[in-house]
Amino acid sequence: xxxxxxxxxxxxxxxxxxxxxxxxxxxxxxxxxxxxxxxxxxxxxxxxxxxxxxxxxxxxxxxxxxxxxxxxxxxxxxxxxxxxxxxxxxxxxxxxxxxxxxxxxxxxxxxxxxxxxxxxxxxxxxxxxxxxxxxxxxxxxxxxxxxxxxxxxxxxxxxxxxxxxxxxxxxxxxxxxxxxxxxxxxxxxxxxxxxxxxxxxxxxxxxxxxxxxxxxxxxxxxxxxxxxxxxxxxxxxxxxxxxxxxxxxxxxxxxxxxxxxxxxxxxxxxxxxxxxxxxxxxxxxxxxxxxxxxxxxxxxxxxxxxxxxxxxxx
Amino acid sequence: xxxxxxxxxxxxxxxxxxxxxxxxxxxxxxxxxxxxxxxxxxxxxxxxxxxxxxxxxxxxxxxxxxxxxxxxxxxxxxxxxxxxxxxxxxxxxxxxxxxxxxxxxxxxxxxxxxxxxxxxxxxxxxxxxxxxxxxxxxxxxxxxxxxxxxxxxxxxxxxxxxxxxxxxxxxxxxxxxxxxxxxxxxxxxxxxxxxxxxxxxxxxxxxxxxxxxxxxxxxxxxxxxxxxxxxxxxxxxxxxxxxxxxxxxxxxxxxxxxxxxxxxxxxxxxxxxxxxxxxxxxxxxxxxxxxxxxxxxxxxxxxxxxxxxxxxxx
Numbered sequence: 311x312x313x314x315x316x317x318x319x320x321x322x323x324x325x326x327x328x329x330x331x332x333x334x335x336x337x338x339x340x341x342x343x344x345x346x347x348x349x350x351x352x353x354x355x356x357x358x359x360x361x362x363x364x365x366x367x368x369x370x371x372x373x374x375x376x377x378x379x380x381x382x383x384x385x386x387x388x389x390x391x392x393x394x395x396x397x398x399x400x401x402x403x404x405x406x407x408x409x410x411x412x413x414x415x416x417x418x419x420x421x422x423x424x425x426x427x428x429x430x431x432x433x434x435x436x437x438x439x440x441x442x443x444x445x446x447x448x449x450x451x452x453x454x455x456x457x458x459x460x461x462x463x464x465x466x467x468x469x470x471x472x473x474x475x476x477x478x479x480x481x482x483x484x485x486x487x488x489x490x491x492x493x494x495x496x497x498x499x500x501x502x503x504x505x506x507x508x509x510x511x512x513x514x515x516x517x518x519x520x521x522x523x524x525x526x527x528x529x530x531x532x533x534x535x536x537x538x539x540x541x542x543x544x545x546x547x548x549x550x551x552x553x554x555x556x557x558x559x560x561x562x563x564x565x566x567x568x569x570x571x572x573x574x575x576x577x578x579x580x581x582x583x584x585x586x587x588x589x590x591x592x593x594x595x596x597x598x599x600x601x602x603x604x605x606x607x608x609x610x611x612x613x614x615x616x617x618x619x620x621x622x623x624x
Numbered sequence: 625x626x627x628x629x630x631x632x633x634x635x636x637x638x639x640x641x642x643x644x645x646x647x648x649x650x651x652x653x654x655x656x657x658x659x660x661x662x663x664x665x666x667x668x669x670x671x672x673x674x675x676x677x678x679x680x681x682x683x684x685x686x687x688x689x690x691x692x693x694x695x696x697x698x699x700x701x702x703x704x705x706x707x708x709x710x711x712x713x714x715x716x717x718x719x720x721x722x723x724x725x726x727x728x729x730x731x732x733x734x735x736x737x738x739x740x741x742x743x744x745x746x747x748x749x750x751x752x753x754x755x756x757x758x759x760x761x762x763x764x765x766x767x768x769x770x771x772x773x774x775x776x777x778x779x780x781x782x783x784x785x786x787x788x789x790x791x792x793x794x795x796x797x798x799x800x801x802x803x804x805x806x807x808x809x810x811x812x813x814x815x816x817x818x819x820x821x822x823x824x825x826x827x828x829x830x831x832x833x834x835x836x837x838x839x840x841x842x843x844x845x846x847x848x849x850x851x852x853x854x855x856x857x858x859x860x861x862x863x864x865x866x867x868x869x870x871x872x873x874x875x876x877x878x879x880x881x882x883x884x885x886x887x888x889x890x891x892x893x894x895x896x897x898x899x900x901x902x903x904x905x906x907x908x909x910x911x912x913x914x915x916x917x918x919x920x921x922x923x924x925x926x927x928x929x930x931x932x933x934x935x936x937x938x
Contacts, residue, residue: 337667338772341852343705343837344671344765346772349663353651356747357658358714358762362754391657400672402716402760433670440676446716446760448672451658458652458660523657538655 313414313439314407321411321437325418333431335397335452345433347398347450355451355458357388363443371486374413376501378420380576381445383503384525386428387578389451390507391523393459393514396428401435402446409443417445428507456514459582464520464539468583470598471590473509475499476528477567480574481556484563493555505578512591513582521582527573530618532581532598533606539583542603544610545572549597569615572608627728627753628721635725635751639732647745649711649766659747661712661764669765669772671702677757685800688727690815692734694890695759697817698839700742701892703765704821705837707773707828710742715749716760723757731759742821770828773835773896778853782833782897784912785904787823789813790842791881794888795870802877807869819892826905827896835896841887844932846895846912846920853897856917858924859886863911883929886922 313321322340332339338346347354361367361384367377382399389396401421403414414437422432430449482500491497513521520539522531529545536543552560552567560567583600584590606617627635636654646653652660661668675681675698681691696713703710715735717728728751736746744763796814805811827835834853836845843859850857866874866881874881897914898904920931 338774342772342774343702343835344669344708344763344772346706346767347668347670349666349668352663352666354661354663354668354764355658356661356712356714356762356764358716358748358760359750360716360718360752360754360758360760362718362752365752365754388657392660394658398670400670400762402672402674404674404676404756404758434672436673438674438676438679440674440679440756440758442718442754442756442758444674444718444754444756444758446672446674448670448714448762449658450668450670450764453660458656458658460652460656521657 311411312408313405313411316411318437321414324411324415328415328418329422329432333429336431336433339433345398347433350452351455353453355389355392355394355453356448357385358448359384361445372501374416375420378417379424379502381447382421382424383505383578385447385449386424386507387505387523389449390510391521391580393456393511393521394451394453395511396430396449396451398430398433398450399425400448401432403435403437404440404442404444406441406443407439459514459518459521461520461522461535462538464535464541464583464600466541466600466602467586468519468600469586469596470543470581470583470600471594472579472581472597473594474506474579475577476524476579477556477570477574479503479576480570481559484565485559488563493559495555496559499577503576503578506580506593509591509593510580513594516584516591517588518582518584521580524579524581525575527575527618528581529572529606529613533617536604536606542601543598543606544601545598545606545608547609572613573615573617575618625725626722627719627725630725632751635728638725638729642729642732643736643746647743650745650747653747659712661747664766665769667767669703669706669708669767670762671699672762673698675759686815688730689734692731693738693816695761696735696738697819697892699761699763700738700821701819701837703763704824705835705894707770707825707835708765708767709825710744710763710765712744712747712764713739714762715746717749717751718754718756718758720755720757721753773828773832775834775836775849776852778834778849778855778897778914780855780914780916781900782914783900783910784857784895784897784914785908786893786895786911787908788820788893789891790838790893791870791884791888793817793890794884795873798877798879799873807873809869810873813891817890817892820894820907823905823907824894827908830898830905831902832896832898835894838893838895839889841889841932842895843886843920843927847931849897850918850920856915857912857920858915859912859920859922861923886927887929887931889932
């Protein structure tokens with residue numbers, strides 16, 4: 311049944327039934343003019359992202375549930391990158407009126423499932439019809455009294471570290487865009503990122519001086535830290551090991567796998583800087599060093615390839 | 625200069641420069657993975673809305689600043705309708721890559737200006753290119769310790785009251801859609817709603833039992849209160865006076881002006897129910913009565929015209 315047939319309010323009721331039980335931070339969920347969410351320390355962290363069909367997702371490359379998980383992950387990772395724990399998502403869906411209502415229901419399930427990984431819930435949203443399928447997600451989160459870990463706190467001498475993985479989703483994207491469906495580990499990584507959510511607050515508690523969600527590409531995102539902190543960052547290529555299946559796919563497709571590892575973004579790894587000598591929290595590994603100056607280098611030299619993604623130019 | 629030429633990060637920097645000084649609730653504004661906003665009583669009110677070109681706005685009917693004001697107003701009104709005071713907006717913009725960057729800058733100015741009316745600020749956002757121009761706004765707000773005024777608290781015997789005006793924006797929309805540009809008071813009302821923001825928290829403090837933002841149409845939105853509260857609502861037609869310019873336009877266009885007044889929504893009036901005998905706060909006027917049963921009637925009879933707007937069917 312199309313969403314034209316269910317109507318706005320029929321679709322809302324179908325979608326809301328797929329969201330599961332609300333998490334502990336939800337004081338008032340969907341169905342009113344606005345939701346009400348706990349902000350335990352008197353502050354709320356908030357971030358918003360848009361996903362547009364054909365640019366951020368394709369319906370023939372992933373099912374609605376996976377697209378929902380990716381849409382949620384992109385926002386939940388932003389909360390983690392401040393050192394916060396997400397509490398709630400608000401979701402806007404713009405869709406052609408002939409969209410199958412079941413697709414929207416599965417999307418909602420995927421959003422709720424990914425949010426559930428951190429105890430967050432979908433608390434509200436808006437739906438409208440329009441020519442382009444588009445998903446707008448806003449995530450709210452709680453710092454539980456921690457100072458926010460910003461982009462501008464890196465200092466010369468700090469270590470650069472990463473939690474989570476890079477290159478998998480970018481490799482999966484390349485595989486899919488060349489018309490292949492395997493290796494499964496890469497394609498699945500593109501469809502459903504595995505985000506190290508808990509590593510964000512852990513980094514904050516461990517004294518991280520800066521942190522960012524790797525969404526544009528590792529080198530580009532470290533560049534945002536370098537710019538905001540007015541420092542130079544050098545990345546050690548040897549800190550990255552090319553996994554076997556990524557190496558095979560790179561060979562078959564004629565791609566430098568380090569381009570995926572260093573400039574691919576959609577895995578939503580977390581990158582952060584820590585004072586030298588501070589013990590890194592579990593799951594974080596050193597990938598480079600902060601120095602004086604500006605820009606990002608790899609083994610002391612500028613990276614020859616693209617460093618990331620510009621959403622207006624690509 | 626097009627946004628393809630400025631690029632994503634160039635446009636962000638231009639837009640952020642138009643947002644003015646952050647309000648008192650902003651702890652961390654645009655430029656990081658997420659914003660940080662005060663939630664003074666340990667809770668945050670949150671609501672999200674999408675506006676799609678051709679459906680919610682037309683670039684030939686209003687300039688970017690007015691479109692920004694309307695986009696902000698739609699969300700700020702949702703916060704007011706819970707009894708809250710808005711603190712922050714997050715804004716997603718999806719736009720064709722040939723959009724003039726100046727248009728996006730003016731949009732940001734309009735958003736910030738409307739938010740400034742209640743002391744709120746634009747604290748973050750996302751921009752991407754896509755085939756359809758679309759604005760996604762999320763508003764955050766603070767109840768300052770008040771209980772949220774929900775849709776489900778109306779009780780038989782309550783009075784139905786309204787703050788703000790209805791019909792003006794709907795009349796302006798009809799005028800514009802027939803190719804006219806006057807009367808100015810109607811067309812301006814469509815372009816820039818005058819929302820009674822402060823009347824929402826005032827109603828909450830005065831003991832309103834339910835409240836809603838009139839966005840779909842007065843009768844349709846009172847229908848949401850009637851459904852959620854399991855009551856019947858009767859609206860008194862005589863409580864509405866047709867303003868002279870609305871009457872003239874209605875005559876000229878062959879429209880029943882009460883259709884605008886009772887089923888037009890885009891003015892973002894607030895409708896609420898109050899216990900009988902409770903003194904109404906300033907700016908609220910009685911427009912009907914709550915009884916036992918279901919549905920909404922006008923002078924005891926079902927309304928013959930459309931009662932509002934379904935965003936998938938119209």
